[in-house]
Amino acid sequence: MALHRAALELVEDRGLADVTIDEIAARADVSARTFFNYFPSKDAAVLGSQPDDVERLAALVAGRPADETPLEVMRHVSRTLLAPTSADPQLRLMRRRVLLSEPLLAPALLGRNVRIEDTVTAALERRLGLTPGTDLRPRVIAATVLAATRACMEHHQQGATGTLEESVDEAFDILAAGLR
Amino acid sequence: MALHRAALELVEDRGLADVTIDEIAARADVSARTFFNYFPSKDAAVLGSQPDDVERLAALVAGRPADETPLEVMRHVSRTLLAPTSADPQLRLMRRRVLLSEPLLAPALLGRNVRIEDTVTAALERRLGLTPGTDLRPRVIAATVLAATRACMEHHQQGATGTLEESVDEAFDILAAGLR
DNA sequence: CTGCAACTTTGCACTCAGTGCATCAATAGC
DNA sequence: GCTATTGATGCACTGAGTGCAAAGTTGCAG
Structure with missing residues (x-):
């Protein structure tokens, strides 16, 4: 999933605290709202359940x-x-x-x-x-x-x-x- | 600590999700802002570190x-x-x-x-x-x-x-x- | 009693997480 | 070409959590 990859990449070089859901969504080319259709939280996206x-x-x-x-x-x-x-x-x-x-x-x-x-x-x-x-x-x-x-x-x-x-x-x- | 007790009591009968920090603070007779001077999060207050x-x-x-x-x-x-x-x-x-x-x-x-x-x-x-x-x-x-x-x-x-x-x-x- | 210093509480404004709802776009099936 | 279903999105809202500066409190020295 693109969102999972995006989350990992961003967290990898900026740390979890400095990455917002908007940024993850933007990198995966979807809206922030769509993010929550796939993951219930930022943690979950990084975890990639x-x-x-x-x-x-x-x-x-x-x-x-x-x-x-x-x-x-x-x-x-x-x-x-x-x-x-x-x-x-x-x-x-x-x-x-x-x-x-x-x-x-x-x-x-x-x-x-x-x-x-x-x-x-x-x-x-x-x-x-x-x-x-x-x-x-x-x-x-x-x-x-x-x-x-x-x-x-x-x-x-x-x-x-x-x-x-x-x-x-x-x-x-x-x-x-x-x-x- | 009064905040810890307040948090436990409220969570006990309403569940963690249905209790807001404002309510915990109110029951302990302090402002919501003061809550964060003592605990970094709702979880921490219930945990009572x-x-x-x-x-x-x-x-x-x-x-x-x-x-x-x-x-x-x-x-x-x-x-x-x-x-x-x-x-x-x-x-x-x-x-x-x-x-x-x-x-x-x-x-x-x-x-x-x-x-x-x-x-x-x-x-x-x-x-x-x-x-x-x-x-x-x-x-x-x-x-x-x-x-x-x-x-x-x-x-x-x-x-x-x-x-x-x-x-x-x-x-x-x-x-x-x-x-x- | 008065004034000062240190500490605590508070208000305010802000960013971000997360949710519900309604709408809009795309696509498959007819 | 039409439609129905599905997914994407916009919008508005609540609540968590933070930084900053003002206001209140307390203790103490003069």
Whole structure:
């Protein structure tokens, strides 16, 4: 979407606070009013929400082999999260760069994580044959793995060595070892 | 602070979206302009930030006995988080109720968590004698434990049985067992 | 008591976010 | 060529948030 790209480009070099919706709309050659037909807020435009990716995760959880442990399933969820299916790799990189370097975006980013967490929790519950809301485990697993994944991105943003994928693997090892 | 109380009361029975800053200010008997001398936003007023509580957590981490494992240290952090030192217990209860029942507040709440996570990560790094940003472990531990704590609150909000403290204990057991 | 200094509150004007509504343009289907 | 549906837009409005300067308040020294 042109608006998403425009938002990313502008925020990239001026910062979120110094970009107005009018400017984003202008760069995408639409009116400001039209902007709100596609995104409910400035944050959302920068985030560039693909509403269906949440369901994709649920399907992923449901589709993994029955003998995989929840943690193994979550490893795939984490992988999927870090390799989003965006057509343009150039755009993906800019997106990741902007999202992580813009502290004002953290709340929006985490708000999105809440929806993901709820979805994954429900999917895990179904997978384990539990009645929703009774067992603490699914939610704790979903929450902690997502948090660990985010922690890796954070860690990486601060100039860590190695690839993001290596960090995620290491994080899963730490989790599997009981955070010891 | 009168503004914080006013904000909580109004949001409690009308919802965040239907309360304006003018109303909050009016109920606290100050002008709307004065509101912004104390809180930068509506969210902040409802949240009622005590900026020093973040440093309290850092001190807690630094002060725990040297032979405690990081996970044991974090158990105390979690406890401290769930039992905040607010003078008025009545107010505390209303606060917890409002914060959890108001989805619009989630981003603000999580934004605050980011600051806590950064602080705790740094404190753990110091405790373990690591150069900041080199080792993944401190951040992963901080992030996952805080996420698990939040998951317990979430779980509890959805009508789980038992006390919150019991849930937290159970969550720590799950973490210590490697999320198995 | 008086006057001064520091701090707080307030009013005012402004920009920007976001919404509802009505209108207008384009395009597909007949 | 006509029309109906869909999307784009203009307009007017409410509310968030900021900067600035005036007004009020409080404490204190003379």
